[in-house]
Amino acid sequence: MAGKCSNPECAAPINCHxxxxxxxxxxxxxxxxxxxxxxxxxxxxxxxxxxxxWSGEAFKVGEISQVSTRSSSIxxxxxxxxxxxxxxxxxxxxxxxxxxxxxEAFNFAGSKTIKTWDELYHKLKIQKDKVKFPDPTPAEYIRxxxxxxxxxxxxxxxxxxxxxxxxxxxxxxxKREHENAxxxxxxxxxxNAFILFIDCVDLIQRKNLAKTEIIDLAQMLQYNxxxxxxxxxxxxxxxxxEIHPKIKESLKEELKNLFTNYNEIDISNFSSSDPDILVHxxxxxxxxxxxxxxxxxxxxxxxENNEPIKRDIFLNYKGK
Numbered sequence: 001m002a003g004k005c006s007n008p009e010c011a012a013p014i015n016c017h018x019x020x021x022x023x024x025x026x027x028x029x030x031x032x033x034x035x036x037x038x039x040x041x042x043x044x045x046x047x048x049x050x051x052x053x054w055s056g057e058a059f060k061v062g063e064i065s066q067v068s069t070r071s072s073s074i075x076x077x078x079x080x081x082x083x084x085x086x087x088x089x090x091x092x093x094x095x096x097x098x099x100x101x102x103x104e105a106f107n108f109a110g111s112k113t114i115k116t117w118d119e120l121y122h123k124l125k126i127q128k129d130k131v132k133f134p135d136p137t138p139a140e141y142i143r144x145x146x147x148x149x150x151x152x153x154x155x156x157x158x159x160x161x162x163x164x165x166x167x168x169x170x171x172x173x174x175k176r177e178h179e180n181a182x183x184x185x186x187x188x189x190x191x192n193a194f195i196l197f198i199d200c201v202d203l204i205q206r207k208n209l210a211k212t213e214i215i216d217l218a219q220m221l222q223y224n225x226x227x228x229x230x231x232x233x234x235x236x237x238x239x240x241x242e243i244h245p246k247i248k249e250s251l252k253e254e255l256k257n258l259f260t261n262y263n264e265i266d267i268s269n270f271s272s273s274d275p276d277i278l279v280h281x282x283x284x285x286x287x288x289x290x291x292x293x294x295x296x297x298x299x300x301x302x303x304e305n306n307e308p309i310k311r312d313i314f315l316n317y318k319g320k
Contacts, residue, residue, distance in 0.1 A: 056115030058143035058163065061186060066112060067146060067158040074294060075144070075160045076287070077187040079221060080197025081213060082166030085235030085267075089197070090145060090163060091120035092269055092283050101280065104288045105295075106149035109156065113146040124269075142183040159287075162187045173217040193229040193290045194221060198251070200236045203243045211251050222258045229261045229293035233286055237266035237278055263289050 172184035
């Protein structure tokens with residue numbers, strides 16, 4: 001009589017996992033006749049872990065094949081010194097998407113790093129006059145957060161946003177081949193486009209010294225850039241008017257002269273109104289501009305073979 005083994009690791013009837021010569025004598029072998037038909041409305045028991053092929057954690061470099069094998073993933077390199085607002089930007093971006101924010105040319109279709117996105121969301125606590133920010137990224141780590149997006153024709157594109165410590169970028173800006181700048185080198189080598197963070201508060205407090213460090217980082221970014229798009233993000237820009245005008249204008253001019261495919265934008269986490277351009281629009285517009293440059297000017301339209309994957313579990317999670 002036909003049947004099956006209740007042990008998912010057993011290869012019976014080819015070979016019994018328990019070593020029985022006759023697999024039908026094994027206590028785990030269940031004959032088909034005694035199997036009860038599954039009810040169509042049966043649900044998973046509480047507390048039982050789902051057997052997903054992905055953990056929801058941010059990708060390490062060696063794990064991006066989980067999405068890169070199905071399409072040509074786009075990597076966005078987020079660059080900036082420590083405390084410039086890089087990780088907070090990621091938290092704000094996901095928060096806005098979760099609250100109904102939308103990209104101009106793409107719809108949010110899910111994420112294979114949803115657990116890390118949710119952790120960032122819960123750590124970003126915004127109140128009237130202050131913000132509790134996510135923890136800084138440890139210097140030894142580089143992680144990649146995933147967004148699956150669909151265009152107007154339903155075609156899928158996988159986006160990976162880097163999250164690495166600001167310390168490694170400061171080291172890299174002074175010595176490209178430094179042994180402790182490996183994470184920065186990987187991002188620079190593999191990214192399709194870059195988001196360069198400018199800390200407005202740092203420019204207020206340390207003035208020309210802060211400006212010099214930004215230019216050092218920008219010059220390293222410009223080296224062999226090959227016209228990859230760069231957008232400079234002035235973070236904490238609710239304080240931007242406090243920057244000395246000469247420092248602000250000279251920095252803007254020098255950055256503009258360094259890059260050929262360049263834009264800049266102001267962002268903030270503090271709302272002076274609702275909706276607030278700096279908060280509710282510009283955080284998402286950072287990626288909108290990069291997507292336009294990448295897909296329209298550099299890579300053309302999305303490949304025709306990127307058809308929707310109907311049975312991909314994570315695409316059903318909308319985060320809303």
